[in-house]
Amino acid sequence: MTDTVEQVPVPLDVRSVGTRLARVDGPEKVTGRARYAVEHRDEEGLGDPLSLWLVQSTVAKGEVEAVDASAALAHDGVLRVLDHTSAPRLEDTEDGELAVLQDARVHFRGQIVAVVVAETSEAAREGAALVEVSYRAEPHAAAFTVEGATYRPDSVNPAFETDSDDGDVDAALAGSAVVVDASYGTPYEHNNPMEPHATIARWHEGDDDGVVLRLVDSTQGVHGVASTIAPMVGLGKDQVHVTAPYVGGGFGSKGLPHANVVVAALAARETSPRPVSLAVTRQQMFALTGYRTATVSRMRLGADRDGRLTAIEHRAYAQSAAVKEFAEQTAVGTRSLYAAANRRTSHRLAVLDVAVPSWMRAPGEMPGIFAHEVAMDELAVACGVDPVELRVRNIPERDPETGKPFSDHRLVECLREGAERFGWADRPAQAGATLDGEWRVGTGMAVSTYPGYRMPGNEARVTALDGGRFEVAIGCVDIGTGARTVLTQIAADALGVDPAAVVLRVADSSLPPASVAGGSSGTASWGSAVSAAAQAFLHEHGRTPDPGASLTASAADDPLNGDHVFHSHGAVFAEVRVHRRTGEIRVPRLFGMYSVGRVMNPTTARSQLVGGLVMGLSSALHEESVRDPRFGHVVTQDLATYHVASHADVLDVDADWLEGSDEEFTPMGARGIGEIGIVGTAAAVINAAYHATGVRVRDLPVTADRFLGEG
Amino acid sequence: MRALDYVRPSTPEEAVAAVAGDEDAMFLAGGSNLVDHLKLGVARPGRLVDVSRLPLDEVATHDTDRGTVLRVGATVRNADLAAHPVVRSRLPGLSRALLAGASGQIRQQASTAGNLLQRTRCVYFQDVTTPCNKREPGSGCSALEGYGRYNAVLGASEHCVATHPSDMAVAMAALDTSVVVLGPDGERRMPSTDLHRLPGDEPQRDTTLAHGELVTGVEIPLTDLAAVSTYRKVRDRASYAFALVSVAAAVRTAGGVVEDVRLAWGGVAHAPWRARRAEEALRCGPVDEQAVAAAVDAELAEAETSEATTYKVPMLRGATVETLLALVEGEDA
Ligand SMILES: Cc1cc2nc3c(=O)[nH]c(=O)nc-3n(C[C@H](O)[C@H](O)[C@H](O)COP(=O)(O)OP(=O)(O)OC[C@H]3O[C@@H](n4cnc5c(N)ncnc54)[C@H](O)[C@@H]3O)c2cc1C
Ligand code: SF4
DSSP: OOOEEEEOOOOOOOSSTTSOOOOTTHHHHHTTOOOOGGGOOOSTTTSSOEEEEEEEOSSSSEEEEEEEOHHHHHSTTEEEEEETTTSOOOSOOOSTTTOTTSSSEEOSTTOEEEEEEESSHHHHHHHHHHOEEEEEEOOOOOOOOTTTOOBOOSEETTTEESOEEESOHHHHHHTOSEEEEEEEEEOOBOOOOSSOOEEEEEEEEOSSSSEEEEEEEOOSOHHHHHHHHHHHTTOOGGGEEEEOSOOOOOTTTTSSOOHHHHHHHHHHHHHTTSOEEEEOOHHHHHHHSOOBOOEEEEEEEEEOTTOOEEEEEEEEEEEEETTBOOOOOTTTTHHHHSOOSEEEEEEEEEEESSOOOOOOSSTTHHHHHHHHHHHHHHHHHHHTOOHHHHHHHTOOSSOTTTOOOBSSOOHHHHHHHHHHHHTGGGOOSSTTOEEETTEEEEEEEEEEEEEOOOOSOOOEEEEEOGGGOEEEEOOOOOOSSSHHHHHHHHHHHHHTSOGGGEEEEOSBTTSSOOOOSOTTOHHHHHHHHHHHHHHHHHHHHOSSOOTTOEEEEEEOOOGGGSSOBOEEEEEEEEEEEEETTTOOEEEEEEEEEEEOBOOSOHHHHHHHHHHHHHHHHHHHHTOOOOEETTTTEESOOSTTTSOOOOGGGOOEEEEEEOOOOOTTTOTTOBOOOTTGGGTTHHHHHHHHHHHHHSOOOOBSSOOGGGGSOOO | OOOOEEEOOSSHHHHHHHHHTOTTEEEESSOTTHHHHHHHTSOOOSEEEEOTTSSOOOEEEEEETTEEEEEEETTOBHHHHHHOHHHHHHOHHHHHHHHTSSOHHHHHHOBHHHHHHOOOOOTTTTOTTSOBTTTSTTSOBTTTTSOOTTOOSSSOBTTBOOOOOOSHHHHHHHTTOEEEEEETTEEEEEEGGGTBOOOTTOTTOOBSOOTTOEEEEEEEEOOTTGGGOEEEEEESSSSSSOEEEEEEEEEEEETTEEEEEEEEEESSSSSOEEOHHHHHHHTTSOOSHHHHHHHHHHHGGGOOOOTTTTTHHHHHHHHHHHHHHHHHHHHHO
16 A cells, blocks of 8 residues: 555646536446446356345334244245344444344334345245244334424534524514514435445455455445444454445435445355345335434524514424434524524424434435525515515625635525526516416525535545556445546546546445545545545656556645635526416426536536436425324335326426636535535425415425315 | 246136135236235235236227227226227227326236226335234224325225225226126126225225126227216326326216216225216206306215315315316317
């Protein structure tokens, strides 16, 4: 191993960056040659894996009394059944979600209580159905209410202050000419990436230094999986070799390993050296692989008659799981969005006997900005101020939270340009003013915002190949966003070569460390490391290096501790039609105008932003995981009952952005675009539905029955 | 793997014999419902009798003592039936109902009989870890006090509040369709509205068929009224969702009053709901907003709603008013 150079990257001389380089992995994908986790059997040692099937608890709280595996073991093809009495011990059981099969406790309904190992997946599945588990059930709590949300977490995801309080909110509200005081709710939502979570695991003697745990996993971060799993199974991080060649989406649910990966590792240890394959089913995902908690936001806004905010209060309530804490940072986005002298935010949790919530695209911002932006619409109505104008009036000079200036705050331009392109000016001020046949028609808007995140701990390696080509290696994962393509472009520009001269290697934990594909931080974090490595390499080896010359570097700049704060912004506009007799809702037009720094590749960027808008539309109209508190689990646990937007729901959806560059943030000028598209979108739709009908809906999703009144 | 027998009889009689003589046998058609149930553990047959290749795939007109009917074989695919020229021109409501169901891929797979006999989508019925009287008689009904958005508002019982999910069957109920059934003792016919039953205290029984009775086809009268039929489905997304409520209707007026009318609803009961009281109320009167709303309310007089289903009443009223008014407007055109 060579040393890592600490290099402060300088802004790139962009040539390929900003162009529409076609997805470098496009041909692999459209021809079906791209292999996803459990399809990855061509590697030596990974062929012919045994199949695993999970057995899940049918009580929400209590103890496993006994696991009777006799019928399962008598079944053809079933080799063994591991439960808490027979599974290998973990060396670290700190993480309650991951410490499965270690004791008899049941913390939520659907928890893994046994795993069946069999020759085929059919045999494993039938074996799982034949395992008889008896429980000593205890009373459980699984209903989320605001009254029950009394627990104050020490911090909220990932490490924000739980509460904030500036000025005197109560006094300001008492003295405000206009006050909006209402509660807004978002439901439980499940990420549901196209490819369910899946793992191949093999535990075997390596060539030189002892045991190797080989994992092919559907994950957003191979290094994160290795560093999480290794200490649990008593191995060094280098002994856990993780790859994720192709990943069919994650939306946060693959950001950290879930219990299924631990189970695969434990089973592989038992079947060593034969590998095992564990494909989580869609239904199992509703209990095991994370979800967005339901939230309630109690908003109080105080303003003068012109709509200038004097007070903003955002009290956020959510739920967490007894077995592992996750505190959605619902009100954090509110801290930096608008100017007001008096501002207060807080987060409280109901701790329930339920599955473990986690990251889902734009955790915090999605539910929190929804609440804030519907409240702003109510304020616009109350003041008689145009909603776009209201936002413009309240844009802060500096970040209200830190007092620092923003690096690149162009929300006003997004609002003005977006309004112009959408045709906002033609809108009647009055709600319920337009009827087109059987349909009431309205338009609405909302602001979108997402912080610029750059993660520590990224390194990239540049190696000269023959023929003027360069291998650029970094252990990050392309979960379908286009990271492979964009990093190829960044590497090409940083090295001053054509993209065709770059051989990019990613998705392997034996490559230099990289942070998770999450927090919209991938391009910024990995791209900065790649830029730094390329620039250090050129400095060290010149433009015509000898083949084999190699250098590993990290980016030594630290913008997040500098003079500025970094936020992306956007303005989302929606047209909504509500059927006057049946309440059905259609969204014929949805448009987002964004400021995200420099766009690395218009094709992949557009697909991220439009994808975010579609997911926001889906959350506005459809998505809801219905938990039945009597049982403790989600009963809409498949894609026939958990609705996401269908093609027919997605009509004219488009996104565009302001040309720009944030070179203070990254050498490429990029900030990140993975999540901002979902933020604010549901609020724009709800606000448009209000404008169409005069009916104010404050809870997602907005469904037809909301517009029908009583019998 | 759970081993099960699979047989593929070549005649309807053989198919009937294979199921009638074996309590654990089930007919398999397109499998788009039954195969899901096998995976979920909702159905655990010992033997599958595949009827999908039986010679029951014809769509043809026949003159009978009930007038001209369209005979549709049991194995005709939903996609083919929807696209059939006679269905499109003479039974537009049926074509629309079929196209409102499921997705293109599923309609290619789904058969006529399988569609009629598909089982409820009640989430508890499909989740073997929860009590359900339909799946496990006597275990209780989880939907009564649980997730109820799709629950019935008409004809339900304390034992089961499930709805029948089919769109096609609702159109057929409005169109006076007969179902042709072959049993061990020969063939019988019944109105499609007699096929599905209300749950009562035997929610495990969806239909009036005896074990082993095979649906061989349906017969739909090709009347002038049927030729102006239509279907309107209200659902939680624009495509690929089951009906919250749906309306199959046909109406003919003369001199401003109703001469003849057919009305059936989906999403409201354990069976496709032929709204005969509403039809009666509409007959000989005008078709205007008030008259239709009053007719709907007459039909819904005995509706029982819960907090989760109150919306169905105004939604049905709205959808029925819209549908009938549009049909009458279309008459003039
Ligand atoms: C995601 C999804 C969405 C859907 N959406 C809709 C929708 O919006 N609207 C809608 O109407 N439907 C919808 N469906 C249901 C679909 O229409 C049915 O699954 C299909 O019609 C069943 O037909 P099949 O031939 O596949 O039946 P199978 O699954 O083969 O059989 C269904 C049942 O019928 C019995 N059976 C089959 N043939 C005969 C026969 N000849 N005689 C006696 N018994 C028989 C079988 O034993 C079984 O019990 C949806 C299905 C899915 C999976
Ligand atoms: S409504 Fe019927 S199908 Fe649903 S849980 Fe109750 S008994 Fe079962």
